[in-house]
Amino acid sequence: MATGRTHRPATRSRGIPEATVARLPLYLRALTTLSERSVPTVSSEELAAAAGVNSAKLRKDFSYLGSYGTRGVGYDVEYLVYQISRELGLTQDWPVVIVGIGNLGAALAGYGGFASRGFRVAALIDADPAMTGKPVAGIPVQHSDDLEKIIAEDGVSIGVIATPAGVAQAVCDRLVAAGVTSILNFAPTVLSVPDGVDVRKVDLSIELQILAFHEQRKAGEELGEEAAPQAAAPAAPPAATRTTAEGGRKGPDGDVPAVMPA
Amino acid sequence: MATGRTHRPATRSRGIPEATVARLPLYLRALTTLSERSVPTVSSEELAAAAGVNSAKLRKDFSYLGSYGTRGVGYDVEYLVYQISRELGLTQDWPVVIVGIGNLGAALAGYGGFASRGFRVAALIDADPAMTGKPVAGIPVQHSDDLEKIIAEDGVSIGVIATPAGVAQAVCDRLVAAGVTSILNFAPTVLSVPDGVDVRKVDLSIELQILAFHEQRKAGEELGEEAAPQAAAPAAPPAATRTTAEGGRKGPDGDVPAVMPA
DNA sequence: CCCTGTGAAATTGTTCACAGCA
């Protein structure tokens, strides 16, 4: 992902599959809920249901962490909460800076899920001088001139970018230069970072587009596909006439359910 | 994903791999940028770099859509923008409702990426009567009592949930009952929906936890793993003594780099 | 006998490498 950074070259460390890592927080949340309800143990079936996955997958995932269950019984909730937390590194404190305190940055600053799981908002940073000193979610906003100093002083290694797309790469570069090695990017841009820096992206518009794709499919299945099969293709194909693409393989409707609107 | 809904039972439709669908918006964004700069054509190499993927993957992805490139030349930017937009269903208008107008909901309402790509914010809905009528991002907030009416009148099929976790399932149920078939969920809960309804989740805290995992790994590689290998496990393991898990397989440090702190 | 842990099979996704067209 990101741009640099292949996978995890040498040092495959322990080798917990990435897909499993991505689900651990899900399990942890479900377990936390059970813990609050003082449920002592869960079966893989129950926990899987609560986390929205299937039980075989859950058991396989847990098998990468070790044998933490009891056959015939299930998993001890408290113990598992601890093990997963430790595996995820949540038993330690992670100071985080949020850069770009617009609506989104403010929402993130006030998001309970941050504080609850070992993450501490060390600083809110914004380039607008008018924001400086203004408290957001109880934390005073600092000016971006001090970014490097703040990161160094607090030993911040995780940065959240909630700025406009235009400045995201510049902010990213400064964060990385100052020592940040993990970035959560909300700006709709591809960030390029040196090897060793992790970037995760959250992109609202992409998620919606994926939904639209499936939504369109649903509509096309019920009826016989309609919704403007092709109003008017903006530019014609590359060079030559449309011949190639039209007959070449798929084209606008290669093998859709095909019913022909009218 | 979600809770119900297996994969896409019968009607495999055209069969564009899910992983490819998830990348199409990425390509589209890169292409749009090129289009704005009036670049006429791109090679798979260039486009891949702009989208942050490798070129073989990009070509393979495009091959599922059809043969839209020209050998020896590359892809026509405008034409490809159109083809991908159509494939994603962005050539039609998608009215969207956002439920829960807190900081996050407001950020979403004002997010440019929504309006720009065929998505139209049809309504903002909140349960707080004090919010009703108040304009957010230029759109007046409506009360959740009218949710069903709004959805029916505007023919909304995509809903965004930005409410507190506690009410997310209830909101989801109402949306689905009213006819919404795609949901983008920002609340930290697993939503359960009937078959045929798609749910995508965006979870800030999960992303951070994944970053923390990798961050921890990095720290553990440089030094010889430290950071409190296990301060004090909260509850002991299930029943019996720790024997099983400790010697059984992995336990707290099964095969970590192992250097022993002190 | 219930429920975990896990090999092995099935599926999905990625990368390679090159044939072939413009």
Next chain:
DNA sequence: TGCTGTGAACAATTTCACAGGG
């Protein structure tokens, strides 16, 4: 000659199904 399109090799992930401990 340059770059797409794609079979085939490879890798990751999911699912099955069942051995085996409590």
